[in-house]
Amino acid sequence: MNTLSIILGLPLLGFIINGIFGSKIPKSLSGGIGTISVFLSFIFSIMALPMFIENPEYTIKLDLFTFLSFDTFNLRVAFTLDRLSLWMTLIVTGIGTLIHVYSISYMKEDEGFYKFFAYLNFFIFNMLLLILGSNFIMLFFGWEGVGLCSYLLIGFWYKNAEYGKAARKAFIMNRIGDLGLLLGIFMIIQQFGTLEFTTVFEEINKGTVSVNTLNAIGILLFIGAMGKSAQIPLFTWLPDAMAGPTPVSALIHAATMVTAGIYLVIRCSALYVLSPIANEVIIWTGLSTAIVAALIGLKQNDIKKVLAYSTVSQLGFMFVALGCGAYTTALFHVTTHAFFKALLFLGAGSVIHGMHHEQDIRKMGGLKSKMPITYYTFLIGTLAITGFPFLSGFFSKDEILTIAFNHNIVVYILLVGSALLTGIYMFRLLFVTFFGEYRNQHYAFDKVHESPRLMTLPLMILAVLSIFGGLLNLPHYLQHEGGILQNWLKPVIGLTHSGQHEISFNTEMILVSIAVLVFVTAFILTRMRYISRKQVPQEQTPTGVLGIISNKFYFDEIYDLIFVKPFETMSIWLQQVFELKIVSKISYGIHDILRFFGGLNKKIQNGNIEYYLMFMVIGVLILLGFNFFN
């Protein structure tokens, strides 16, 4: 049996078993099935690893059947495992396994336990479709599929109508992006007559397609990525998506699904290398998202919302790298981010669990003594994301900054600013939650407890990964022959610059020092405020610039004003006024005219209008019948 069919099939099988029999089997079994299916998928991916190490060009293909053939081409249900998709598969199934384990404990009180695992498995399956598909339609399948799972899981507690709204918002915003992606796919069909990745990219490499077309396709595909990876202007769904259970936020809305947009651009690197305008669009979108989301993150008081805005901001960082053509760097940050952001979310989940569903950090404080494992792992996660030297985030973020420096000094400066903000909001979160005094009157401090082993174990594993993740792609100054990931991706990505070779050692050291300086500044500033002066975020909303920030720049309100409201008003007006008053008048007019003639007829026939019409039909038929008889 093909390795690929096993990797893909196991999560699907888990979904089917839990979906059909879930309600009849005990919770431990349905949780076990869900977890093991993903874990085995992970093991099989690892087992495939040696062959890929030996032979850089190695691929595994699985070609199933024709899904749809129209015009001149066949859409095959076909999958390819190459070095890029293997890397992503390892992240998805690996982190996926840890989060499944965590969920067994986190969700154990929930009545929809088996449903949760069924959805999670289905999500993993769709994510793998997205990664492993060997043409754009398979990718689109997975793309929409993960969106659907995200919808189901955000609205998992369906009795709460607010959660339902958040779920719908996520689905719809994603669909806006999907329209862009779909139009991009149509353009690809027009240009290349096929949707197979390999064929399309070969055609592009021949250099026969005009730059304008490539730019247009590149931008359309990126619109899809904007939706899925929550970039401005389509990012407001992600913070709302925190309505879902915390493991979902960790898996889908931090580590895997939201990086699908990055994957799409990396997969299409052959196209983006040749479309300069699309790249500029990507850089500036990513940059503004990185800054705006980090600013909003400064003023959030919900532990999950801070992390959500942080995710949006970090995704912005990745897009900046992509726009600069540094695909390896972006994937490196995807990887380390998956480690530390999953860790932070699961840590937040552990806090929420220990505090009996409290999410407001103003009602926390001093938790480190009560939840030591959660505290230390959360600390590691925080240090990793803020760029403490030699932790994973330090290397990956530093690489992005170096790339930006090479590309455009303005981008670099703004990005450094955003990195500073990252440090501030993360330390604020850490200090307010775990340090200081306990501030919740409604839930006694004695009742706060550390989470069970099944939850802390994934935290510890992720903490180790967050520390050592940097080894996967050490910078040039530490590893002369280039990082592991960089060499790994060479056969897939081909000609792209990594940025590191073009600057001198001295410049590089200056950049590194700046990065360290940023970290230290953020740490000292925040420490002074929240530990030395023991400040706590205020209850009332601030005014002025800070007010704008804590109101999230009024994005939701503005969208409401310019999109939602006009459409709703139009909808009501069209039906109530246009359809009912105007159009109906016309149709009644026609009716009246006919009734007038009908009335003339009444004197003769004395029937009412429907009989009149009925006779008319029959009359016509009879007439015709006779006419042709003769």
Next chain:
Amino acid sequence: MEIILCPLVIALLKALLGNKINKWIMSVLSIATLGLVIKVYFEKVAALNSGIWQTLFDKPWFSDSIRFTLGFDGVTYLLLLLTSILTPIVISSVSDNRHKFIIPLILVMQSALNGVFMAKDGLMFYILWELALIPIYFITLLYSHKDAYITTIRFFIFTFLGSLAMLASLIYLYLKTGSTSFSYEALINVQLSLKEAILVGGGFLLAFAVKIPLVPFHIWQADTYTNAPAQGSMMLSGVMLKMALYGLIRWYMPLCGESISYFQPAIMVMAVFGVVYGAIIALKQNDMKRLIAYSSLSHVGLITAGLFSLTLSGFEGGMLQMFTHGINVVGLFFVIEIIEYHYKSRDLSQLGGLAKHHKLFTILYFVVVLGSLAAPLTNGFPGELMLLKSIFDYNSLTGIVAGLTIILCAVYMLRMFQLSMLGESEIVMNKIDTVKLMPLFIISAIVVYIGLNPQSLIDVIHPSIQHIMEDIANSKGVLS
């Protein structure tokens, strides 16, 4: 021939025996027609690969010139299949015993519709087209909840005026044949000048535009769907409007090909406008039936636009979507009927929290919703993909506007699902009998099956579609 007679016999049976046989038996009996359709398909399967419209039956009717000729090919088969799958489902949804004649009327309608899809004679097509109208006329008039008279009359007048125009066109074509035949072959060979083609084609288009319906000919639609009993709405939207879409590719385009390029831009604009117009109105509707009526307006607009793009993917996607839309819309009306029966309301502002009452119902409902919003792995996706692609090829701007449907449709469909099923509610609901969900289960199974393997349907229609496209190209005078 038996495909047309079978429903009539069953209808007669019911009319004679009355309440002695219940709807479930009737529903099962009516599956016989489905069996016949499939049987004919397998008898003819080899010949179908040529794409030529096979003649199954041919007898003089009123005279030698008006013959009763039945044709059969992939396109016809797909629509017969749709009709005979849906009829048993529609019958099984009848829940009011006071509606004595509704089942026979549905069956008579099925018979007439089968005739329309098979008619190979111009006048026969017209006669059955009108005949199909009579049962639905009585269904809406006799069994509507309110405002029956005015709604029905309006519906009837509109479709009737359209049909008259079509009759005039057919007679004109007949006079031009130079022979005394209304047969498809004779009519298709008529050469028209551009002016003639525009007049004749305009007659056809008027009839079809009312029945599809295209904006602004849709004014009868929303009220009729809303006021008619669920079975009426199902038959109308599930099958009857396909009559008009079918008419476009089988009759209008090959017969008056000369006029297509004249009408194409206008129809495209009307159709794509209808896509957005229907979707926007559907956004805020609280009456579930009215919501579906407008969403249907949006969906058929997309099909029409795809057909008028005159591309292979537009035709095949259009055919596929006719089938899919029929299945999905009947599924949705079925859901509404269940909710209304058990809940005594279909007003979204009053509903909510139904999900906790019946898990299976929730899942099946959700699957149908997914099909309607064209999620991958459901039947709506492949058709919509092909249609949008063909519209995009015709003109990228029209493609983008039509593409808005994938956003708007998600908005109103999920809104409907969530307002009715999710959240908390105090209202008590009568227990849903799981057996009642059997037809809905079948619909969901079809939704998923076609979603996974749309190619099976495309293979059936592909040769016929190609053949029809050749006819159209010949008729246009230019090979496209």
